[in-house]
Amino acid sequence: MDCGRGGSVLHSRDGDEVACVLTDPASGIEYDTVVSCTCVDDTEYDTVVQAADTAD
Numbered sequence: 001m002d003c004g005r006g007g008s009v010l011h012s013r014d015g016d017e018v019a020c021v022l023t024d025p026a027s028g029i030e031y032d033t034v035v036s037c038t039c040v041d042d043t044e045y046d047t048v049v050q051a052a053d054t055a056d
Helices: none
Strands: 017-023 030-039 045-051
Touching: none
Parallel strands: none
Antiparallel strands: 017 030, 030 045
């Protein structure tokens, strides 16, 4: 998954969404993906990854 140079999910604010690209390693097909992260406490995070249903 590539979230670009500025797309650090763990450094974003709670609930912020980061646009990423998920690449299938077997086929090289790319999918638009949104990742969000919510801090549960100081060392635990709840991460949600939502990939598009169809490839780019």
